[in-house]
Amino acid sequence: MIGGSNPRSRSHFFMRLSRYFLPVLKETPSDAHIVSHRLMLRAGMIRQAAAGIYSWLPLGFKVLRRLEDIVHQEQIRAGHDPMLMPTLQSADLWRESGRYDDYGEEMLRITDRHGHDMLYGPTNEELITDIFRNSVQSYKQLPLTLYHIQWKFRDERRPRFGVMRGREFFMKDGYNFDIDKAAAMHAYNRHMVSYLRTYERMGLKAIPMRADSGPIGGDDTHEFLVLADTGESEVFYDKRILDLSLGERAVDYDDWDQCAAIKQEWTTPYARTDETHDAALFDAIPEEYRMTSRGIEVGQIFYFGTKYSEPMNARVTNADGDLVPVHMGSHGIGVSRLVGAIIEASHDDNGIIWPEAVTPFKVGIVNLKQGDSEADSACEALYKELTAKGLEPLYDDREERAGGKFATMDLIGLPWRITVGPRGLKNGVVELTSRRTGESREMVPAEAIAELEAIYSEV
RNA sequence: CGGGCUAUAGCGCAGUUUGGUAGCGCGUUCGUCUGGGGGACGAGAGGUCGCAGGUUCGAAUCCUGCUAGCCCGACCA
Structure with a gap:
């Protein structure tokens, strides 16, 4: 301090x-077209190093660290263990999961001096599953949630919008390991609650919306979106969801029923991105509550069951002595993207307006x-x-x-x-x-x- | 990856059509006056004109190749 x-x-x-x-900068750099990018450059927060890659100057770095601190605090409060995995990974594990080929051009592939295939990690399911399977053999060691906050790289075809869609980005990603689906769903609910609290602490209204699972795969997934005119996704929601607030209420993250109830509370009002939008359901909402706008995705949670534990042989012995694959989920918060999202949601003609919780x-x-x-x-x-x-x-x-x-x-x-x-x-x-x-x-x-x-x- | 465009001082731009030794605004340095919403005056500093090759007496300008970056779309945390 x-x-x-x-x-x-x-x-x-x-x-x-x-x-x-x-x-x-007094004048607006010609390359910046959306407000957060413009303001971050003008306020001396970032400097572009290459397409979609930025240096964080002292002011920007301070904000990034503040957000990182909040994320850490809320993760630890929810009972998750912080750790740190590397940015560079060996291709071997990705071949084992089958994603080395699936991921395509978005994955930055590198060859080291020995000719080994390496990659700059876009995510860490393989690495964490490997760590898990080598160290956990019994259901007694579950539940377990590990996370880290680290730089990732996705070689976007077309990076844009400054830090909101860079190629290099700073992200919290976490992985839960549970004995069965019911336990994993509690982890899912627990993450939803802790994410709601995280965004609230940052002074943001982030709405969980039913979403597509994309390349991560899985059945259950919600995205958290911050409403902003410049958002990349079109969103449809029931206005009443904006009135929900976690506020000061005490949450016991080990209480399955309480977490499930809060999840229920936030997922009952209609809220979906255009990917999963259902016009019939939407139209059933009273017209005065029907809202359409744009949103910036700042986080996502997934339950994907045994998608990685099966092929990668991450099994534990259950109470009956049977060897079973663990049920997993993953969860991400785009920390660097949040800096841009907060500015999109909080600025005026003269510049940025930081919420007290994240101000540099x-x-x-x-x-x-x-x-x-x-x-x-x-x-x-x-x-x-x-x-x-x-x-x-x-x-x-x-x-x-x-x-x-x-x-x-x-x-x-x-x-x-x-x-x-x-x-x-x-x-x-x-x-x-x-x-x-x-x-x-x-x-x-x-x-x-x-x-x-x-x-x-x-x- | 398809389509469009740009590259000249820290930032924003003019100059390129018609080749002749680089300019404006902001910022910056020094001085004086100023002092409650980007002030005034004076004097400075700062540029391999993206890179390589070519044409020419002479190239920021014309030609060829390359690189980087931006916008629209498709795609994506």
């Missing part, structure tokens, strides 16, 4: 805009008259106090005019801004401004800090 104790710490040093690497800095300090001793010292005091309280400020201490500082703050989207200028300081006040509403209130610095503490204690 951010420590206020050591004023020379790197985090302290680089939270001053004069020393922070934030290459913002919690508050921006704008010094309207750099070099004015009163303004400078008021800003320094605020900066130290906010830093000490873990309210991670970004202090714009550049020799810039007010307009430029405001424009930068609006562009990078910090949800709160404290504006400090000689005019207000005459009366001992600063301004606290909400990026989302634009509402601005004058108050003494201590009150602004207290307000921010209250706001952030809730996220």
Whole structure:
């Protein structure tokens, strides 16, 4: 975390805009056509390295890490074990599952110096199943869910939309191993609940929709979609699903009935992508609740039974002493894609508007008259106090005019801004401004800090 | 993978038709004035014109080949 104790710490040093690497662009790069891509480039979050491949600059990297942290926390809360698998894999396991040929051109194939066929992993079912089968022999070691958050690569024919459809992407993928279908369905439900909680924590409304299983295969699958005009999928849903919220309710992830009930709650209202859309069912909804819009897919959960455990011989001994293939499922959250999706869902003409839970800095300090001793010292005091309280400020201490500082703050989207200028300081006040509403209130610095503490204690 | 297009300074672009030694805006550096929504003035720095070959006295410009990237479609977390 951010420590206020050591004023020379790197985090302290680089939270001053004069020393922070934030290459913002005034003009829109011509290659970017959708709003999140444009804003991520303009806000200095990413830099394109090749088609569909991006470097994450400090500001973008901070957001990516925040999302990763939330995903980890919610996975661990649900009882899943974090681990890390490599990006490069041997082709051998993929030949065993039969997917080496099935996957086609989307898989990036590499040959090492020994002539061995390698690949940059697009997903990890084979690898995890291999790990599992070598170490688990008994039903007593189940249930088990392993996951990791790692870079993947899919050699898209046509990457586009910035990080929303890159070739390289950062993704959480998890795999559950259960003794039978009933247990695996609990894992499925548990994942649905934990995903709902994950997205809610990020300040997003992600709707689970019945979906197609695609190349992963399997029977049961839901996609989670964030509504946004620029979404790649057309979606049909019952408006009432938007009213559902997990909120503060306590969830026991080991409670099969509770998880099943929550899944039931979220899958009862109609919600489907165009792939699985059923016009007859949709038309049965009262017209006032019938909604059509576009959505960005930010996650998917699958139950695929023994699709991999059979061919790869991942079996355990059950209570009767019989050797049976384990029932599996997999689940993914597109972490890097979420950065774009959040921006698509939360921005205005001036720039990004970060939800408090994922913002790269919690508050921006704008010094309207750099070099004015009163303004400078008021800003320094605020900066130290906010830093000490873990309210991670970004202090714009550049020799810039007010307009430029405001424009930068609006562009990078910090949800709160404290504006400090000689005019207000005459009366001992600063301004606290909400990026989302634009509402601005004058108050003494201590009150602004207290307000921010209250706001952030809730996220 | 089909169709279309682009490549000139960090970013956005003009110059290519008609070959003559590279320009504008923003940004950037220095100075002065300014100071509550991208300010003004002055002085600078910055480019193998995507790469290779060819034509020519001379190529950003014409020709050939290559590479990279973008858009529409089909496809996809």
